Amino acid sequence: MEKLFIVANWKMNGNKRSNEQLINCINDKVCENANIEVVICPPFTYLTQILKLKTSSIKIGAQNISENQNGACTGEISGSMLQDIKVDYVIIGHSERRQMYNDTNAVIAQKFELAHQNNLIPILCIGESLNERKTGQTLSVIESQIKSIIETTRIELFAKSIIAYEPVWAIGTGETASPEQAEEVHTNIRNIMEVYDSNIASSIPILYGGSVNGANSKDLFTMGNINGGLIGGASLNGEEFVEIYQAAESLINE
Numbered sequence: 275m276e277k278l279f280i281v282a283n284w285k286m287n288g289n290k291r292s293n294e295q296l297i298n299c300i301n302d303k304v305c306e307n308a309n310i311e312v313v314i315c316p317p318f319t320y321l322t323q324i325l326k327l328k329t330s331s332i333k334i335g336a337q338n339i340s341e342n343q344n345g346a347c348t349g350e351i352s353g354s355m356l357q358d359i360k361v362d363y364v365i366i367g368h369s370e371r372r373q374m375y376n377d378t379n380a381v382i383a384q385k386f387e388l389a390h391q392n393n394l395i396p397i398l399c400i401g402e403s404l405n406e407r408k409t410g411q412t413l414s415v416i417e418s419q420i421k422s423i424i425e426t427t428r429i430e431l432f433a434k435s436i437i438a439y440e441p442v443w444a445i446g447t448g449e450t451a452s453p454e455q456a457e458e459v460h461t462n463i464r465n466i467m468e469v470y471d472s473n474i475a476s477s478i479p480i481l482y483g484g485s486v487n488g489a490n491s492k493d494l495f496t497m498g499n500i501n502g503g504l505i506g507g508a509s510l511n512g513e514e515f516v517e518i519y520q521a522a523e524s525l526i527n528e
């Protein structure tokens with residue numbers, strides 16, 4: 275089993291008190307392990323709180339960055355600001371941002387580029403809607419989402435990036451893609467990237483996201499091309515998140 279990534283996307287949830295309880299619960303159970311990367315992505319306002327409270331075994335990510343480097347962009351947070359406070363990762367292109375805040379593939383490509391310029395590892399989210407799946411467009415949607423970022427930026431940037439496949443119909447719905455459904459898409463993502471760079475295609479971590487929980491995580495992470503999970507709802511419950519982490523730990527130790 276290669277390295278697994280367990281990434282918590284807290285979305286717009288929490289407060290100082292609940293965050294402290296949550297991170298303490300995670301701190302207690304997450305041990306230093308070169309083969310498991312645990313990343314917590316709190317809202318911007320709590321990044322420094324979690325940076326102070328977390329143990330050194332845990333990394334920190336933001337949930338978004340501005341597509342601009344600096345300047346007159348009221349309400350935005352730049353990649354250099356995130357680098358300045360020692361954030362390691364940033365989620366880019368989450369379907370909620372694509373749908374609610376008009377993050378187009380062009381905007382996502384700019385954010386992807388700026389993440390790299392500021393030494394942040396982007397977790398690039400892609401995924402099809404329910405309608406796209408039902409009408410047999412899953413693979414073409416995935417292909418156009420990936421290709422547009424590769425061709426607007428450079429394939430070389432993917433050598434230090436993570437992809438998260440998150441079918442929109444599985445996010446927050448309790449309906450998970452089956453391990454086989456996810457594996458099929460993950461394999462296709464590698465096939466699409468193979469044309470550009472075969473080393474990057476075979477080595478890039480591809481996470482699955484969409485209603486991952488303590489009960490289904492092990493079956494998902496067992497698949498050869500699923501390198502961990504991007505976890506929303508279940509990451510807000512410390513014990514459940516720890517269960518997911520322990521599923522990864524048991525696979526790594528097998």
Ligand code: PGA
Pocket residue numbers: 283440444445446447448483484485486504505506507508
């Ligand atoms: P979920 O969210 O685990 O609540 O489905 C995943 C995500 O949106 O990243």
